[in-house]
Amino acid sequence: GAVVSQHPSWVICKSGTSVKIECRSLDFQATTMFWYRQFPKQSLMLMATSNEGSKATYEQGVEKDKFLINHASLTLSTLTVTSAHPEDSSFYICSATEASEVGEQFFGPGTRLTVL
Amino acid sequence: GQNIDQPTEMTATEGAIVQINCTYQTSGFNGLFWYQQHAGEAPTFLSYNVLDGLEEKGRFSSFLSRSKGYSYLLLKELQMKDSASYLCAVSDSNYQLIWGAGTKLIIKP
Numbered sequence: 001g002a003v004v005s006q007h008p009s010w011v012i013c014k015s016g017t018s019v020k021i022e023c024r025s026l027d028f029q030a031t032t033m034f035w036y037r038q039f040p041k042q043s044l045m046l047m048a049t050s051n052e053g054s055k056a057t058y059e060q061g062v063e064k065d066k067f068l069i070n071h072a073s074l075t076l077s078t079l080t081v082t083s084a085h086p087e088d089s090s091f092y093i094c095s096a097t098e099a100s101e102v103g104e105q106f107f108g109p110g111t112r113l114t115v116l
Numbered sequence: 117g118q119n120i121d122q123p124t125e126m127t128a129t130e131g132a133i134v135q136i137n138c139t140y141q142t143s144g145f146n147g148l149f150w151y152q153q154h155a156g157e158a159p160t161f162l163s164y165n166v167l168d169g170l171e172e173k174g175r176f177s178s179f180l181s182r183s184k185g186y187s188y189l190l191l192k193e194l195q196m197k198d199s200a201s202y203l204c205a206v207s208d209s210n211y212q213l214i215w216g217a218g219t220k221l222i223i224k225p
Binding site for chain 2: 034042043044045046049091093104105106107108109110112
């Protein structure tokens with residue numbers, strides 16, 4: 001099956017620093033990639049949807065200037081948490097699909113971010 | 117608004133059968149997904165239903181009734197490793213996944 005990787009798998013940083021998370025589709029071309037955030041004991045919350053070569057579409061309430069998304073190629077999307085604060089500590093998960101229409105989303109393993 | 121409802125938590129016994137229900141109200145419908153998520157891990161795909169009826173895949177089956185806005189995931193011959201959260205998600209008219217809060221399934225020996 002399709003494989004999506006994420007790097008790093010976990011990161012601890014100081015408040016005020018920026019953190020970049022990479023999401024790669026390893027054996028398929030991802031037309032669309034999604035970024036989710038999940039707080040403990042809560043469901044997935046979609047942050048943004050990105051299509052290769054175009055600007056990401058952010059969900060209501062998600063600050064686009066704080067969560068920078070770049071989908072530079074069909075196999076790579078990055079999420080940069082700028083000036084991270086403790087309340088940004090969460091489990092960040094990316095997923096990818098091969099088509100913009102209905103289809104299975106393949107999830108990366110997630111990145112656990114802890115901001116001190 | 118769009119809404120996905122599923123029970124917060126369920127408990128079942130190893131070897132038994134459990135049914136996890138999901139009801140939905142969405143703007144449009146392009147299929148319903150079930151995902152399994154173990155604690156601290158990303159979700160993994162279990163099933164996809166777009167037509168009414170039952171889809172069977174090994175120990176897991178998923179049922180859909182579009183007219184009732186209802187689905188269930190049936191797990192047979194429960195194993196301890198089935199302890200996880202089960203997420204119901206509906207693809208709406210924009211092909212965006214609307215996620216339920218998940219059902220935490222606890223398996224007891």
